[in-house]
Amino acid sequence: MTAVTTEMQLIADLVPAGARVLDLGCGDGALLAHLQQAKGCSGYGVEIADDNLLACARRGVNVVQLNLEEGLALFDDHSFDVVLQLQTLQHLKNTESMLRETARVGRIGIVSFPNFAHWPHRLSVLGGRMPVTKTLPYQWYDTPNIRVGTFADFEVLARRNGLTILDSFGFHSGHVVRRWPNLLASVAVFKIQRG
Amino acid sequence: MGSIGHVTPQTLHFADPLLLRSGAQLAAYDLVYETYGTLNAKRSNAVLVCHALNASHHVAGTHAGQDKSEGWWDNLVGPGKPLDTDRFFVIGVNNLGSCFGSTGPMQTNPDPALGGRPWGADFPVVTVEDWVDAQARLLDVLGIERLAAVLGGSLGGMQALSWTLRHSQRVGECIAVATAPNLSAQNIAFNEVARRAIITDPDFHGGHFYAHGVVPQRGLRVARMIGHITYLSDDSMEEKFGRQMRAAELGYSTQDIEFQIESYLRYQGDKFSAYFDANTYLLITRALDSFDPASGHGGDLSAAFAAARGNRFTVVSFTTDWRFSPARSREIVKALVDNRIDVSYAEIAAPHGHDAFLLEDPRYHGLLRATFERIGRTIR
Numbered sequence: 001m002t003a004v005t006t007e008m009q010l011i012a013d014l015v016p017a018g019a020r021v022l023d024l025g026c027g028d029g030a031l032l033a034h035l036q037q038a039k040g041c042s043g044y045g046v047e048i049a050d051d052n053l054l055a056c057a058r059r060g061v062n063v064v065q066l067n068l069e070e071g072l073a074l075f076d077d078h079s080f081d082v083v084l085q086l087q088t089l090q091h092l093k094n095t096e097s098m099l100r101e102t103a104r105v106g107r108i109g110i111v112s113f114p115n116f117a118h119w120p121h122r123l124s125v126l127g128g129r130m131p132v133t134k135t136l137p138y139q140w141y142d143t144p145n146i147r148v149g150t151f152a153d154f155e156v157l158a159r160r161n162g163l164t165i166l167d168s169f170g171f172h173s174g175h176v177v178r179r180w181p182n183l184l185a186s187v188a189v190f191k192i193q194r195g
Numbered sequence: 196m197g198s199i200g201h202v203t204p205q206t207l208h209f210a211d212p213l214l215l216r217s218g219a220q221l222a223a224y225d226l227v228y229e230t231y232g233t234l235n236a237k238r239s240n241a242v243l244v245c246h247a248l249n250a251s252h253h254v255a256g257t258h259a260g261q262d263k264s265e266g267w268w269d270n271l272v273g274p275g276k277p278l279d280t281d282r283f284f285v286i287g288v289n290n291l292g293s294c295f296g297s298t299g300p301m302q303t304n305p306d307p308a309l310g311g312r313p314w315g316a317d318f319p320v321v322t323v324e325d326w327v328d329a330q331a332r333l334l335d336v337l338g339i340e341r342l343a344a345v346l347g348g349s350l351g352g353m354q355a356l357s358w359t360l361r362h363s364q365r366v367g368e369c370i371a372v373a374t375a376p377n378l379s380a381q382n383i384a385f386n387e388v389a390r391r392a393i394i395t396d397p398d399f400h401g402g403h404f405y406a407h408g409v410v411p412q413r414g415l416r417v418a419r420m421i422g423h424i425t426y427l428s429d430d431s432m433e434e435k436f437g438r439q440m441r442a443a444e445l446g447y448s449t450q451d452i453e454f455q456i457e458s459y460l461r462y463q464g465d466k467f468s469a470y471f472d473a474n475t476y477l478l479i480t481r482a483l484d485s486f487d488p489a490s491g492h493g494g495d496l497s498a499a500f501a502a503a504r505g506n507r508f509t510v511v512s513f514t515t516d517w518r519f520s521p522a523r524s525r526e527i528v529k530a531l532v533d534n535r536i537d538v539s540y541a542e543i544a545a546p547h548g549h550d551a552f553l554l555e556d557p558r559y560h561g562l563l564r565a566t567f568e569r570i571g572r573t574i575r
Contacts, residue, residue, distance in 0.1 A: 020535070042535075044532065044538070050541075050543075050544075050558045053539075053541055053558075053562065054558070054561050054562055054565060056539070057509075057539055057562050057565035057566055057569070058565045058568075058569075060569045062537050062538060062539050063539050063540075064528060064532075064538070064539070064540045065540055065541050065542045066540075066542075073529075074525060074528060074529050074532060075532060076533065079532075079533075
């Protein structure tokens with residue numbers, strides 16, 4: 001079972017104690033289990049992969065097997081305090097509608113994704129090649145990251161969809177990056193709400 | 196993983212009348228049941244397994260002196276199996292109206308005016324709720340106040356759901372597999388074709404065929420054939436039979452078997468009609484049709500499940516099950532989520548259609564194993 005990573009802990013710190021949480025693409029349920037145990041949170045994970053579903057069941061984390069591409073019809077407006085959309089948005093075809101769904105279902109949404117404008121990626125592209133790094137380990141032809149966006153791009157997308165950015169920062173190597181995150185962070189994190 | 200070995204059914208007589216949903220009542224009745232494993236000192240490790248249309252109390256193990264007598268869910272229930280009888284005390288009950296020993300249409304109508312003839316068509320219509328209430332009475336006698344879990348697939352899943360709506364305090368977890376919050380019109384339609392096949396069989400005699408020394412076997416055969424088609428997926432039928440023929444060439448017969456699928460369906464129909472009671476078939480399909488917990492709440496399933504806020508759920512569906520499709524299971528999950536009830540939901544990509552719930556799929560059984568291990572950890 002995955003231990004609680006620094007990145008996971010940093011995300012957990014953003015979730016209020018006792019919150020109802022929906023974790024979209026919850027993986028093996030480690031974060032939800034941590035939120036339940038350490039912060040008295042409750043809620044559900046959503047996963048598509050069978051092995052992750054089993055891992056969640058073994059942890060005793062509520063998990064619902066759904067394809068996020070099909071939307072979140074199962075969940076009513078504002079039925080969760082927090083909706084987590086961590087490292088999943090870049091895998092989805094319906095990125096924009098999923099983002100709107102996140103903001104519809106949760107009072108706040110916390111979104112993270114790989115920041116393609118991180119400086120090593122920029123250098124790579126300047127050198128004429130798509131980046132292959134620790135945070136983006138895939139070749140262009142086999143990457144599951146079908147959406148390639150930057151920290152700055154997300155600000156535009158959020159505005160376009162009438163979402164308010166409550167907070168935003170980057171992560172890199174287990175540290176929060178608040179200075180020039182579009183350049184210095186490999187992961188972008190946004191805390192958003194509707195309206 | 197071993198088998199439970201030989202098991203012996205037991206019978207309990209109930210002399211207190213059971214008021215049925217229809218308004219009728221059963222003055223007295225018998226329930227046949229089997230148990231596996233050992234009830235712990237605190238009586239807290241009991242799991243009830245509810246059966247579907249053609250199954251019975253014989254969930255697991257074998258009956259002495261009978262070949263191929265494994266229980267219908269023997270691959271799931273036993274020592275070291277996902278529902279581990281080394282840990283849990285498992286109960287299987289034959290439902291009222293069935294033909295495997297509990298009071299049903301084949302048994303004597305107690306009305307003295309009828310001179311000891313079987314109930315036949317006069318057996319009162321029973322519902323999922325009536326079954327659940329009768330099962331609760333059995334638990335009273337067994338001294339079990341609260342079930343660690345109730346488990347069922349298909350019609351059995353409806354009973355498992357109904358437990359949380361009627362006796363929420365008496366059950367911890369509900370595990371509902373390949374089931375639905377009610378039957379769709381198409382589903383009722385299949386049941387009706389099966390019923391008409393039975394009722395229009397000249398040997399049916401208005402449901403009182405026992406006195407004539409006959410059984411409406413033709414009707415039962417057709418009923419089973421229709422049922423069987425709906426339990427399989429198009430793909431699994433194609434894979435198993437395709438257009439394979441019985442003979443090397445087409446016989447251009449309108450009556451004889453040409454294709455292997457026909458042979459298979461006829462075999463299933465023959466087998467079934469030899470042991471299953473026609474009146475039971477009518478009663479049980481009616482119980483399926485009538486189940487609709489939302490109907491008492493203006494059609495609002497979420498309102499119905501407000502009664503189950505103290506329970507935890509595991510819901511499982513199979514992608515190729517078109518008789519009890521994943522969409523129907525998702526309706527249940529939605530109602531639970533609306534009530535903030537703990538639920539896990541798995542949609543198993545199995546090719547076998549509705550029958551998948553009785554088969555051994557590693558993802559499916561892995562999930563149930565993990566679920567029962569979790570339940571086991573909460574038992575004291």
